[in-house]
Amino acid sequence: MSLEFSASNILWHEFEKNNNPAVAAENAQLDKVKSFVNAFFQSHSRTNKARLQPVSRWINAQNLTFTTMLKKLVTQLEEQALVNDLDLVVLTHWTPDAEIGASVTNAIIYETGSHNAFGIAISDHGLSSGFVALQIIEDYLEDLGGDQHPRKALLMMADQATILYDSPYLASFNPSSSCCLLLLQSIVTTETCKARGNITFKNYQKTSLQGSVAGIYSLLSRLDMFSAAEKSLPLIILTTKAFSQTLREEARFSNVRIETWNDALLSSAPWVLLKKLAQENTRFLLMMPEGKNMVFASFVMEN
Numbered sequence: 001m002s003l004e005f006s007a008s009n010i011l012w013h014e015f016e017k018n019n020n021p022a023v024a025a026e027n028a029q030l031d032k033v034k035s036f037v038n039a040f041f042q043s044h045s046r047t048n049k050a051r052l053q054p055v056s057r058w059i060n061a062q063n064l065t066f067t068t069m070l071k072k073l074v075t076q077l078e079e080q081a082l083v084n085d086l087d088l089v090v091l092t093h094w095t096p097d098a099e100i101g102a103s104v105t106n107a108i109i110y111e112t113g114s115h116n117a118f119g120i121a122i123s124d125h126g127l128s129s130g131f132v133a134l135q136i137i138e139d140y141l142e143d144l145g146g147d148q149h150p151r152k153a154l155l156m157m158a159d160q161a162t163i164l165y166d167s168p169y170l171a172s173f174n175p176s177s178s179c180c181l182l183l184l185q186s187i188v189t190t191e192t193c194k195a196r197g198n199i200t201f202k203n204y205q206k207t208s209l210q211g212s213v214a215g216i217y218s219l220l221s222r223l224d225m226f227s228a229a230e231k232s233l234p235l236i237i238l239t240t241k242a243f244s245q246t247l248r249e250e251a252r253f254s255n256v257r258i259e260t261w262n263d264a265l266l267s268s269a270p271w272v273l274l275k276k277l278a279q280e281n282t283r284f285l286l287m288m289p290e291g292k293n294m295v296f297a298s299f300v301m302e303n
Helices: 028-043 052-060 066-078 104-112 126-143 216-222 241-248 263-277
Strands: 003-005 010-014 088-092 118-122 152-159 178-186 199-208 235-239 257-260 282-290 293-301
Touching: 003 126, 010 066, 010 263, 028 052, 066 104, 066 152, 066 178, 088 104, 088 126, 104 118, 104 152, 118 126, 126 152, 126 178, 126 199, 126 263, 126 282, 126 293, 152 263, 178 263, 235 241, 235 263, 241 257, 241 282, 257 263, 263 282
Parallel strands: 088 118, 088 152, 235 257, 235 282
Antiparallel strands: 003 178, 003 199, 010 178, 152 178, 199 293, 282 293
């Protein structure tokens, strides 16, 4: 079994940046949040102390919780597709929600009326959490019997531009608060043909890099990301701006189209670019370096 989705059912939104929010006055709420941050640092054996400015920025971002952002997209999706019969709702994110303790998936299940859906969140797989989510969705729907009749899932990505402490790494992305969602359907094995123009999810892979990225071309040749027939289709690689430069230095990638996504969109970035580039008779490979690992997700769009 596999999954398919229409590019039109990839919806996303980038919220206005507020790089200089007003610093809230010291009050009881600030004191409680600063105490929480200090306890977080202490639990990780760090000597850092909560600073007023990042805590104030986080408090001022309460109108951009994951639930608030995603409800905006769900409303748009309901105008073009049926979403009250979902089997699974998955949230993936890299940065934390501005609303502590909220069950975003439950809120969206209620919003769509899919009261029999199961909801989960994935938050420990970095910026590529949406990649592994596709494999989880495929496995779950197959266990439900997705190869007998179509099953539906909603995959959601959301990230905040604001967190509770200073992070030079996050700041390097010049991030925006943003969100994205995909409406997915399982492909029934008894169907004579798939829906015309849909994008099909093929594979998810995470593998270690042996010392450097110099051998990435040979690594790709060993990965089973596409069928033999699909390998005849043109390939577009989607990746980060920094890693695209490495790929372009490899001569064997000279005949491959390489596109870069907007890092500011964080977890949503790959899917926004995939929607933009979607075209028939093309295969797509999303690539993201994460520490000593490389993460891949492959797709095919046929006519």
